[in-house]
Amino acid sequence: MIAIIDYHAGNLTSVARAVSHIGCKCAVTHSREQIEAADRIIFPGVGAAGSAMESLKRLGLDTTIKAMFLAGKPILGICLGTQIIMGHSEENNTRCLGFVNGNVCAFPSKMPSANGICLKIPHMGWNRIQILYDHPIFSGVNENDEFYFVHSFYPAPGNKEHILSVTDYGISFPSVVGFDNIIATQFHLEKSGRPGLIILKNFCTWQPC
Amino acid sequence: MLSKRIIPCLDVRAGKTTKGVKFKNNIDIGDPVEMARLYYEAGADEIVFYDITASHEDRDIMIDVVERVAKTAFIPFSVGGGIRGVDDMRRVLLAGAEKVSVNTAAVKDPHIIAKGAEAFGSQCIVLGMDAKHVGKKKNTPSGYEIVINGGRTYTGIDAVEWAKESEGLGAGEICLNSIDSDGIRDGYELKLTALIAENVGLPVIASGGAGKPKHLYDVLTKGKADAALIASMVHYGTYTISQIKSYLDDFGVKIRKTW
Numbered sequence: 438m439i440a441i442i443d444y445h446a447g448n449l450t451s452v453a454r455a456v457s458h459i460g461c462k463c464a465v466t467h468s469r470e471q472i473e474a475a476d477r478i479i480f481p482g483v484g485a486a487g488s489a490m491e492s493l494k495r496l497g498l499d500t501t502i503k504a505m506f507l508a509g510k511p512i513l514g515i516c517l518g519t520q521i522i523m524g525h526s527e528e529n530n531t532r533c534l535g536f537v538n539g540n541v542c543a544f545p546s547k548m549p550s551a552n553g554i555c556l557k558i559p560h561m562g563w564n565r566i567q568i569l570y571d572h573p574i575f576s577g578v579n580e581n582d583e584f585y586f587v588h589s590f591y592p593a594p595g596n597k598e599h600i601l602s603v604t605d606y607g608i609s610f611p612s613v614v615g616f617d618n619i620i621a622t623q624f625h626l627e628k629s630g631r632p633g634l635i636i637l638k639n640f641c642t643w644q645p646c
Numbered sequence: 647m648l649s650k651r652i653i654p655c656l657d658v659r660a661g662k663t664t665k666g667v668k669f670k671n672n673i674d675i676g677d678p679v680e681m682a683r684l685y686y687e688a689g690a691d692e693i694v695f696y697d698i699t700a701s702h703e704d705r706d707i708m709i710d711v712v713e714r715v716a717k718t719a720f721i722p723f724s725v726g727g728g729i730r731g732v733d734d735m736r737r738v739l740l741a742g743a744e745k746v747s748v749n750t751a752a753v754k755d756p757h758i759i760a761k762g763a764e765a766f767g768s769q770c771i772v773l774g775m776d777a778k779h780v781g782k783k784k785n786t787p788s789g790y791e792i793v794i795n796g797g798r799t800y801t802g803i804d805a806v807e808w809a810k811e812s813e814g815l816g817a818g819e820i821c822l823n824s825i826d827s828d829g830i831r832d833g834y835e836l837k838l839t840a841l842i843a844e845n846v847g848l849p850v851i852a853s854g855g856a857g858k859p860k861h862l863y864d865v866l867t868k869g870k871a872d873a874a875l876i877a878s879m880v881h882y883g884t885y886t887i888s889q890i891k892s893y894l895d896d897f898g899v900k901i902r903k904t905w
Contacts, residue, residue, distance in 0.1 A: 447766075447767070448739050448740060448766075450716070450740060450742060451716065451742060451744070454716055454717055454742065455720055458717070458720070483767060483769070484767055552867075552870050554843060554844060554870060555847070557847055557848065557849055557872070558847070559768075559769060559818075560648070561648075561769065561818075561819070561849060562648040562649060562651055562691075562849070562872070562873075563648065563649040563651065563691055563902045564647065564648050564649065579904060581903050581904045582904050583649060583902040583903075583904070585721065585722060587769045605647055606647065606648065625722075627720060628720060628721055628722050628744060629720070629721075630686070630720055630721050630905045631720075631905055632904070632905075633720060634720060
């Protein structure tokens with residue numbers, strides 16, 4: 438069973454529907470017992486880093502997720518979940534969980550674009566990823582595949598080996614990060630059509646070394 | 647870089663997809679859930695649903711449609727029509743929509759935008775705008791006026807001013823429909839679209855007038871739109887989304903090529 442962590446950060450039904458669609462059992466939950474009993478964990482989220490960390494602490498889930506991470510359970514971060522696993526976020530100047538060393542940074546303002554209008558923030562829509570390190574979760578993903586992003590901040594791991602893919606939007610930013618038993622995508626796997634479902638499915642069978 | 651988005655628009659009335667010309671003479675053309683699935687599989691980047699009657703009974707039917715779409719189409723989709731407050735927004739978002747759009751209700755009470763953005767985040771809140779060319783006047787320096795109630799009521803509000811105000815209130819995106827070009831299949835209103843896109847920092851979805859791929863090319867380049875809404879040209883099988891995307895790709899527009 439996969440626990441989809443519910444910490445009052447956005448609508449998680451889409452993630453649950455996508456996991457069910459690929460034939461895996463899941464539960465959207467904030468119960469510590471249920472999370473501890475799960476085989477793997479999906480840590481999604483939409484919203485602001487500050488209030489998300491507050492909710493996690495209030496529910497006591499920061500320590501639960503950390504214990505699962507240290508125990509080696511596969512963990513998948515999505516969007517805000519990917520930012521919360523970093524050390525610190527520029528959004529609301531928030532201290533985060535710190536599983537991955539590094540910061541969450543805001544896109545620079547006024548990045549120029551081709552048609553004379555500044556690039557719009559948030560970065561919202563479909564974009565490609567350039568895979569830097571081979572990883573089992575990328576199995577079946579093609580070079581031209583695109584993924585659905587909605588975000589104004591991005592993760593910037595201190596250790597470059599933790600950056601598994603990058604995406605271009607005015608700057609080149611890390612779009613998938615991970616190491617050991619953690620993998621995290623800035624884009625929404627559950628809204629990225631076939632390639633998103635492939636990565637989600639890969640995660641569901643992934644056995645970290 | 648971001649791809650320009652191609653977005654089929656399904657007008658839904660009592661659980662059936664319908665299509666009218668200049669907001670009138672609607673005829674039923676299919677099951678919205680099945681059409682959404684086909685468009686998802688055919689490479690649509692997003693789907694827009696408008697509940698065009700939105701009586702209380704139809705509202706429940708629409709929620710059922712949204713829930714069924716969410717189980718089969720794993721791309722973002724938005725729902726508009728008859729959204730009157732945060733409770734209406736919550737219902738469609740929990741049913742599986744990524745975004746909600748507000749139009750007439752936001753003109754009547756602009757704070758609905760702020761309340762929605764605060765409750766669910768700006769990325770969820772699309773401002774639907776119906777604009778009509780009226781010429782430059784004191785109230786409408788841009789030459790375009792906002793009309794509501796499906797194009798029937800003039801508001802005296804300038805289209806560019808309204809777009810800017812919505813951005814300040816927390817809208818995350820603008821879906822701009824030209825009443826003059828809607829359903830005519832003779833091309834989008836390029837001047838209006840570029841005017842709005844240049845004056846706000848929000849993504850702009852152009853709507854109204856798509857008849858052939860060249861129209862999408864024009865609005866995504868000269869019109870400076872981030873996305874283009876299509877309806878008749880795909881609903882009746884005149885073009886496939888693949889054909890439209892191939893055309894755009896040939897002319898150098900960045901689009902999503904695999905799905």
